[in-house]
Amino acid sequence: MWGMPTLSDVRLCSFYNKTNLNPFPFIIYIMHALSKFLFMCLAAVSVNPLVKSAAPALVEGRIVLTAEDSAKGKIIRAKGGKLIGVTLDRSCESNFDKARNAHIEWVPGRPLPAGWWHGVIESNFTGGYVNRDISIQLTGGLKPSVYVASNYLHVAKGEPQRFEFWIHSAAPSESVRIVPRGDLWRWNRTWPISRITLEQVTPASLPASAAITLELPVSTDGAVALPFSLPTGNWTLGGYMGKAGEAVVQGEEGLPIPLSLELDRWKKKRVYSTPFHIRSPLKDVQIVTKNLFSSVLLKHKATRESKPYPSEGTLMVTVDPAKSESETLVLYGTGEAGPLPAFPQVPLGYKNVVLTSWDDGKPTDLRCAQILVKHGYRPTFLLNGSSPALAFMDKLEAMGAEVGSHAYTHTALGTLSPRRALENAASMRLLLENKLGHPVISFSYPDGYSPAQDEEGDYVFRAVRDAGYWIARTQITREQTVADVEEPLLMRSIGLYGSGNKMLVAAWPRFREKEAGVFYLKGHSWQIGKSDAQWDKFEKFVAQFANNPGSWYPTNGEFALWLWAQKNIKISGKTRGADSMVVQLERPWLHPWLAARCPLSLKMPAGVHSVKWRGQILPVVDGRVDLVWAE
Ligand SMILES: [Zn+2]
Numbered sequence: 001m002w003g004m005p006t007l008s009d010v011r012l013c014s015f016y017n018k019t020n021l022n023p024f025p026f027i028i029y030i031m032h033a034l035s036k037f038l039f040m041c042l043a044a045v046s047v048n049p050l051v052k053s054a055a056p057a058l059v060e061g062r063i064v065l066t067a068e069d070s071a072k073g074k075i076i077r078a079k080g081g082k083l084i085g086v087t088l089d090r091s092c093e094s095n096f097d098k099a100r101n102a103h104i105e106w107v108p109g110r111p112l113p114a115g116w117w118h119g120v121i122e123s124n125f126t127g128g129y130v131n132r133d134i135s136i137q138l139t140g141g142l143k144p145s146v147y148v149a150s151n152y153l154h155v156a157k158g159e160p161q162r163f164e165f166w167i168h169s170a171a172p173s174e175s176v177r178i179v180p181r182g183d184l185w186r187w188n189r190t191w192p193i194s195r196i197t198l199e200q201v202t203p204a205s206l207p208a209s210a211a212i213t214l215e216l217p218v219s220t221d222g223a224v225a226l227p228f229s230l231p232t233g234n235w236t237l238g239g240y241m242g243k244a245g246e247a248v249v250q251g252e253e254g255l256p257i258p259l260s261l262e263l264d265r266w267k268k269k270r271v272y273s274t275p276f277h278i279r280s281p282l283k284d285v286q287i288v289t290k291n292l293f294s295s296v297l298l299k300h301k302a303t304r305e306s307k308p309y310p311s312e313g314t315l316m317v318t319v320d321p322a323k324s325e326s327e328t329l330v331l332y333g334t335g336e337a338g339p340l341p342a343f344p345q346v347p348l349g350y351k352n353v354v355l356t357s358w359d360d361g362k363p364t365d366l367r368c369a370q371i372l373v374k375h376g377y378r379p380t381f382l383l384n385g386s387s388p389a390l391a392f393m394d395k396l397e398a399m400g401a402e403v404g405s406h407a408y409t410h411t412a413l414g415t416l417s418p419r420r421a422l423e424n425a426a427s428m429r430l431l432l433e434n435k436l437g438h439p440v441i442s443f444s445y446p447d448g449y450s451p452a453q454d455e456e457g458d459y460v461f462r463a464v465r466d467a468g469y470w471i472a473r474t475q476i477t478r479e480q481t482v483a484d485v486e487e488p489l490l491m492r493s494i495g496l497y498g499s500g501n502k503m504l505v506a507a508w509p510r511f512r513e514k515e516a517g518v519f520y521l522k523g524h525s526w527q528i529g530k531s532d533a534q535w536d537k538f539e540k541f542v543a544q545f546a547n548n549p550g551s552w553y554p555t556n557g558e559f560a561l562w563l564w565a566q567k568n569i570k571i572s573g574k575t576r577g578a579d580s581m582v583v584q585l586e587r588p589w590l591h592p593w594l595a596a597r598c599p600l601s602l603k604m605p606a607g608v609h610s611v612k613w614r615g616q617i618l619p620v621v622d623g624r625v626d627l628v629w630a631e
Helices: 026-047 365-374 388-398 418-436 459-466 500-513 532-543 556-568
Strands: 062-066 074-077 083-087 104-106 115-123 134-138 145-147 161-169 176-180 195-199 212-217 233-241 245-251 257-261 270-278 282-287 295-300 319-332 352-359 380-383 402-405 442-444 471-473 517-523 570-576 580-590 600-603 610-613 616-619 624-627
Touching: 115 134, 134 161, 145 161, 145 212, 233 245, 233 257, 245 270, 257 270, 282 295, 352 365, 352 442, 352 556, 365 388, 365 532, 380 388, 380 442, 388 402, 388 418, 402 418, 402 556, 418 459, 442 556, 471 556, 500 517, 556 580, 610 624, 616 624
Parallel strands: 161 212, 352 380, 352 517, 380 402, 402 442, 442 471
Antiparallel strands: 062 195, 074 083, 104 176, 115 161, 115 195, 134 145, 134 176, 212 295, 233 270, 233 295, 245 257, 245 282, 319 580, 319 610, 570 580, 600 624, 610 616
């Protein structure tokens, strides 16, 4: 925050003053538009920066772009009038393209030549939190840009701020831009920039701590000529694609890493990039698919040693395949060599499954849980290492909700090294298990699931699997059934809010008809709102999918246990009598806390009227028995 800034800049931003035109009669609307038009003309004549200042120029390989010389954006000054910088605001939207092409721009007298640029962005901003969700972009060729937030090295509070980067462009650039990464609402308080300096410097090598973007041509045989072996760490490879394809990257040591470059599902043709991690200097980039790109963008994330994640204690053993457990089940009413008992798709006589999970562990989780539980849901809450919900986990569990992990820090796992990604996922499990005293098996990917490759494949998925989770929620929205949940660590879901509400309402009738369908509603309790009216609206919304007689409402972990039971409990015939059959059930050792929560429903062969299970006679109801195989 910059404390009561004086807005010295009118430019075009006043043109966008919020005005709700709906209630106005037509004539007032016309008058309003006219007055706005007149104001715009006045503003354009008096303070348009393109009129008042000379275009910045490249002098001896160096160009300095100041806040005052920028087109669009809002100039921020401190109380005494000292310039803090220029930030993104609504004046950065172009009239027709709105947010998509929003930018602050500097247009030099002549285009900047292609080649290497070493850049420094400075800010006189000395406050606390500020949004750096912005990129600096050269506008030539593939518009090579460097994303500030993920590369920024934080300076002490009170220090002037700066950001350093390297860009190699393959084509001359008409201008230099600052572009927002996210939506309009993120523009509040974007980092104010006082000055950008670009220098033509050709490096002989670059360190892993550098933020680098290279645009490089691709030769007809698919080879990309690198200027030198590029630093280790996290990279993305991408380009302007009209079709899907394959590429291979390789370090000076180790195995080649195959990369698949997929088309964006919605925007078919566009700049698409795929992340990878290279542990020895990157020496080869080969585009395997013919004519996929004429040039590519390679982006390197500045590598810094992040603080290690807590690792006190050991993760709980959930399953031990070396130890086997067995039980016998006596079936009465059949002695024939008929079929064995079998698993239904959905346990407990239900037709389908409703899952719900809530990320980030905010204080509002408690109220959210109360509403969901009241309506018969069994929600799962997924927490980070600093989540306020850590303080009331016991209350959530006492309500029948489940507590799971959203990684220790809310960092997209693919932006970390493979080692840190695993540590981040495992640390949170460790923290929760230490506090809760029982295994934690549910997870949701921070920032959603987005694969990243290393020599062994997708290390984002591997981190979650190797940290010992059984089920993990993604943001992939395709509908699914119990049978096509091939990988519980990639559960699909539909998010509340945004377009999600409509999707959920549309999916519900289809889901109810579908045999063994899975309806997965995910959300963030902080999105619900602050007012009681907003909470009432939320309650009404979730109530429409609640208490459906044919639906099973398990927690994420219980659903994972059911999937596990179907695959891992082996049923075999043992001995057949005149009017009975003894069946053996076998499974790997399962942690007792999990075993007590693992559903075990079995469809009985025709004619079986009752069973004997652990000394008890149980009737067969609707062709099924529901057992508990635990201490
Ligand atoms: Zn989250």
